[in-house]
Every structure is written in C-alpha cells, then in structure tokens.
Amino acid sequence: MSKTGTTTTADTVSPEARQRQAHALEVSGWGERFVFLQPHNLSFWVYVLLTGIGAFQAWSFFAPTTGFYADGFAVAAVLCGLCGLAWFAWFRHIDRWERQPGRLILAALLWGAVASTFGFALTANNAMLSIYTKLFGQEWTADWAAGATAPFTEEAAKLCGFVLLMGLAPRLIRTANDGLIVGAFIGLGFAIFEDFQYAANSTARAFGTDPVGNAVHMSLTRIAFSFVSHPLFSALVCAGVIYIIGTVAQPRKIGRGVAFVAAGMFLHFTWDDAGGLGMGGILTFPVMLGSIVLGFTILTIAFRRAAPREYQFVRDILAPEVEAGYVTDAELEGVLEKKARKAFIKSAPHHKSRRARKHLRRAILDLAHDLANDKGADTEAVRHSRSEVERLRVKAG
Incomplete structure (x- = not known):
C-alpha cells in the first residue's frame, strides 16, 4: 500500500527503524499504564499512610469551625476549585x-493537596x-520567617510525594519533562488547598462578620497571584531531582539539576x-514583579532543556511511519522544532491550509x-490516526 510522495510500503520498513521505535518505547516508557494499587510496593503503603495522616489533620483543622462558617467555606471552595480546574486544563494542554x-x-494532585499541605507543611x-518568634522576635518573623521556612518545609513535602510516585511509576517518570509536569500537578494540589486554607482562615478570624465577603476577597487575592506559586516552584525542583539522580531515559546532569532545585x-x-x-514599602511590588x-524565564529554560530528549523519542517512535511514507520528514520536524514549525505553518498557501497544518501537527x-x-x-487506533494524518x-495543501 503506497503512500503520498513515496513508493515505500509499510511491509518494507527497515529493521533499523523498527529497532529505533522499540528502543524508544522501552527507554521512554511512553504508552505505559499506571496502576495505583500496588500492595507489594512499599511506596504504595507509605503514600497511603501519609495521605491518611494528612486527611485526618485536615479534618481536625476545619471541622471545629465548619458549622459556623459553612457559607464562607463553600464559596472559597468553589472559587479555589474553579481556579484549580483552569490550571489543570492548561497543564494537561x-x-x-x-x-x-x-x-x-490524580495521585500527584492528592499528594499535593492533602499529604504535603496538612500532613507535612x-x-x-x-x-x-x-x-x-522566640529567637528573633515578632518583627523579624513577620518579614523573614515565611521565606526562611516554606522553601525548605513545603518543597521537601512536595518532593517526598514525587519520590513516592517515582517508586509507583518508575517507567512513567523518567525524564526532566516528566518532572516538570508531575511536579506542577503536585504543586497545583498544594496551591488549591493552601488558597482555600487562607480563605477559610480569613473568614474565621473575622468571627463570622461577612464570611462570604471575606472568603471571596481572600480567594480572589490568592487566585490573582496563582500563576506564580507552588506549581512553578515544585516543577523546577522535581525536574532538578531527575537531573541529579539520572535515569535510563535522562542522562545525569548534576550541575543543571542542582541549579533548578x-x-x-x-x-x-x-x-x-x-x-x-x-523593606515593607514601595519596593515590594518590584520584587514581586522581578x-x-x-x-x-527559568521555567522556559527548563522546558527548552528538557525538550530535545522528548523530540528524539518522537522521532524514534515515528521512524517506521516516516520510512513508510505515512509522515514526511518536514511534517515531523514541523511538530518538533520551533523554527521548522513556523516555516511549516507559514508555507501554507492560505488561511484554511494553515489551520489544517496546525491540526495536522x-x-x-x-x-x-x-x-x-x-x-x-x-x-x-493506529490505522485511524494514520487516516487522520x-x-x-x-x-x-
């Protein structure tokens, strides 16, 4: 069965192309399934135990006041949840x-939301x-204690979950890109519940005075700055750990890993x-902006450094398809490399063609x-995807 632009047939794909594909699938773990219930895996029991402790702590924290401020808590939960869903959709994209x-x-989100937040941090x-407070006083604590504590306690709490997930999914979490994505979802779970906690606390501290208004104000304040939050921090830390330890799919780069952590x-x-x-004044906003x-900037660098390994996996997995003519070299490079992608889109003869090329990618x-x-x-499924291409x-065109 010949394909567009070539007389090569699927039956004559070289053994070398098949070998490249098989090796890429073995090393990368692409296509592997995730099984959470692993009773013979110690990581499973540690994950369950610590998440259970976190759930108990969360219940102990919120239960005494839920009956008094139920409306405010519900509004905060909805607003923080909707923000979380928006970020969830973007991260999946x-x-x-x-x-x-x-x-x-879901396991990453649950760890970040329950175990890291309430079980550890x-x-x-x-x-x-x-x-x-006892060592340095109230003023120093107000200015510096958060930054002297959270980067260590909270990042360590999220990283513990990442290590456990590596134990549960050793074939799925192998590259720096995996660290960026899974770390971001752990951070997202942490951020959602931390934002809800802040909103709940603001309602309780007002002793029931305008609980809904306080919950809305604090939730929106936290949401406004959610784009620079735990997902970004933990994505960098988890990607850095992958570089530090190295895997079969990701060569060890200790210096780069330490830098990202x-x-x-x-x-x-x-x-x-x-x-x-x-200094508590007008310089606060420039510090935040910086x-x-x-x-x-660092996150962009992290994704760019992680991309070439993923590009090579795509090339190797699709090697038989390119050789058989189902995908052309230009199309494949248009999927991967930024310059080739722009050239591939711009070379389309008209608007509908450019739109079709985006869908083709x-x-x-x-x-x-x-x-x-x-x-x-x-x-x-493979034949259907070929027909779509x-x-x-x-x-x-």
Missing part, C-alpha cells in the same frame, strides 16, 4: 509529549514560626519574603501516542 495517565495525575511551618527554592523565598526584601519575570502527535499505547502494533494533509 502543555503535557504534549508523553501524556501522563490520568490516575497518576502545616505542622512543620507552625513549629518553625514559633521557634523564630536551587532556583525553585529561591523563587519560593523571594515570593514569600517579598515584603522583607522590599520574581515573576525570573520565574517564568496534533494528529501526528496523536499517531505517536497511539503507537506507544499499542507498542508499535498495527492496531485499529492523511485527511489533514490533503486539507493542508
């Missing part, structure tokens, strides 16, 4: 290479703040201690994912 299974993402932070903790410090760094710019990635899910076999190629 940018998870374009190895799509992490939904159950793994709340207790450790309160203890450290008490110590700082330090960057995540430093950004956490600058964000929490913006008031102290800004932290935002620096944070997204997604269809090619879908084909790679279907091949990974079916271990390179010629299944119905062919259909969109015709529309793209």
